[in-house]
Amino acid sequence: MAQPAPQSQSEMRQRNLSRVLHTLADGGPLSRAAVAARIGLTRAAVSTLVDELLRGGLLVEQGPGRSGAVGRPGTQLLLTDRGPCGVGAEIGVDHLAVCVMDLRGETRVRVTHETRNQHSDPTAVLALLTSMLRRATAEAATAGLRPAGLTVAVPGLVNRGSTTVLRAPNLGWHGTDLAALLPDDLGPVTVENEANLGALAELWSGHHAPPLSGPDSFVHVSAEIGIGAALVVDGELLRGAHGFAGELGHLPVRPDGRPCSCGGRGCLETYAGEEAVLRAAGLEPGPGVRIGALAARCEAGEPTALRAVRQAGTALGIALSGAVNLLDPRQVVIGGALARLAPWLLPPVGRELARRTSVATGGRSTPVPVTASPLGPDGPLLGAARSAVRAALDAPGELLRD
Amino acid sequence: MAQPAPQSQSEMRQRNLSRVLHTLADGGPLSRAAVAARIGLTRAAVSTLVDELLRGGLLVEQGPGRSGAVGRPGTQLLLTDRGPCGVGAEIGVDHLAVCVMDLRGETRVRVTHETRNQHSDPTAVLALLTSMLRRATAEAATAGLRPAGLTVAVPGLVNRGSTTVLRAPNLGWHGTDLAALLPDDLGPVTVENEANLGALAELWSGHHAPPLSGPDSFVHVSAEIGIGAALVVDGELLRGAHGFAGELGHLPVRPDGRPCSCGGRGCLETYAGEEAVLRAAGLEPGPGVRIGALAARCEAGEPTALRAVRQAGTALGIALSGAVNLLDPRQVVIGGALARLAPWLLPPVGRELARRTSVATGGRSTPVPVTASPLGPDGPLLGAARSAVRAALDAPGELLRD
């Protein structure tokens, strides 16, 4: 929401159009007067903004609302469920997925495909993804939806603001420009780290702690590539100077401990990474043998698996203590595939956090709350789609161009 | 602050006035045309903005600039060195300081007073500080300067957006509202953690790495209360949800190590905190025996002191590795009193960072640069004064009110 200052009046107009759209996206159906009250403009001004958006087909009017309150009831406004939509795509280690979301945030089409993308050829993978995109958008078109932007979630590092994947170790991709291999008729293409998108999905879903004052901030842990964390600060993603922020997996947990592939020693990843935990649980990591298998053993109550997860949780808690002391987030969220392990992971994590973050919580008895994301593995895909939707709502000028 | 801005165009005007002021504050003397080019408005628009600021006495015209370039030379504009000014104050453990800064960023008056503020009475300390403020602003008045805001640096935690010191262990203050004990005729009062202000001073001083692209981001380490770090992300201070961000001192360095007063074990502070380092160097911590004494022994080449600092540096490097992996800052700055130890502290810190942050630097051979702040112990005071100046430049409407 933090947009650049308006410097010309047309920019101000764009920003106000966008504010109307976002207000309706957040607050469900509202009358013109209610929108005006929320964004601090007069009813007359909002009327002209709404007229423009209605003419452009971005809003629809519902019948007069039965409010029960005194006074003339307002006509309820709603974002359209036709017209522009956002497209999200996810490139996972063992699957591809596409999701079409309308401006209201409803998922309208979803296509999934199981594959093995480890050490794969980007051209082949993106050709498959493109055909899935074609199928999904064709189906969306029958519902009157027209793509206004595409966001792709990737398990790797993406250069800030570019569409090039710098490194995706699990895919074996290096310096691959995805925009060149994807359709260009779906609107602007954005490529983003999947952990970041998972965190944004969490932020935008709104089903967590109410924003007491000011925007939200949290640490969102996932474990697709090693152990990644996405940091949301004041409602915005913290990407870092080079786009590499959130490398929780290489926080030193035991400075003289096990050597890590990164060259350091005792990184969190050597204790709580997928491979380390699977081995500790007596499982041989391999294709198909991933966190899901471990969760199954925990559910079965197998002691080796439980001990392995507990130890991983302790290490994760130590690393998260560092993050909490540094960042003072409102909460910590365990998302992605790790969310399945939450029942066994949260207790040791919470224990370490309680021990080690008393200063950062101001000595109060309540440590940072740690929760599991209800979105779980769907986070990155939904975050990608919603990111495309929000980008469209941010630029109403583009959408009104017809 | 969440005031419903009913007049969105006058808000735009205020912003543009502010942009003119900030452009001149950053870029030295500039002509109207140069300002227009920088902020993206037309010369005509900037002319009216500048007229208003000239009439309000915030700008002055210099004679036509001798540029040597073809074309009519522009009349150079400059912020005034009279009229409104910012006042900064610092409450240290063993000193008080006040600084008056004009809109150009020049320090015009500075008053320092040595005291012992450990476990002191806030009322007495602030009475003394008030008399210093009176003296400084009286002297500033003879130069035509009129205070437009006061920012106070304190070695403790301040609630976000309030003027109340939650906890300042070294001062022995708890829940003290400073605004009630300070003069109210110096403009709005702001209270801020001194580590944060030191970092902002560093950010605004501009004498570090050139901003290659986008705003700056760095981790700024100081050591007044334990070990504090201030985090600057995208040119803004990261304060945390409760205002407690930057507690570097309690990052776990050796999770089963020495017990810490915070209740945790192996916190950085137990290895690199002032008290721990002094003891390791064979010094008995006490009033007057602080980091300065240690630096003197290092300069003398005393082996025990050198070893103590080297070990502290290693611990600091481990903790900073965590911070760098999480935040991906452009650089790390050692500031405050710690800057005096830089010659002996930087090598071990750099060594640990190089070992442990290869992932966060994208595998490139150049790790995050670590530098010592050239401001050193002056950072917090200068940051406080400049923060007051910038707040004034942000609200030109207030300054033009006469």
Add this chain to the structure above:
DNA sequence: GGTATTTCGTCATGGCCGTTGACAAATTAG
């Protein structure tokens, strides 16, 4: 030296945009 060129600052004009104040419409309270 003189003219052309370039750049600066200003002016009048115009368009855009949100505000103000008033009014009809639609509903509830009594």
Add this chain to the structure above:
DNA sequence: CTAATTTGTCAACGGCCATGACGAAATACC
């Protein structure tokens, strides 16, 4: 049924920036 309240719209207004032209003041070139 009347009064009160709220909604949505309209016309007039004022503020603000863009546009395009102009004179002013310097340099570049002949």
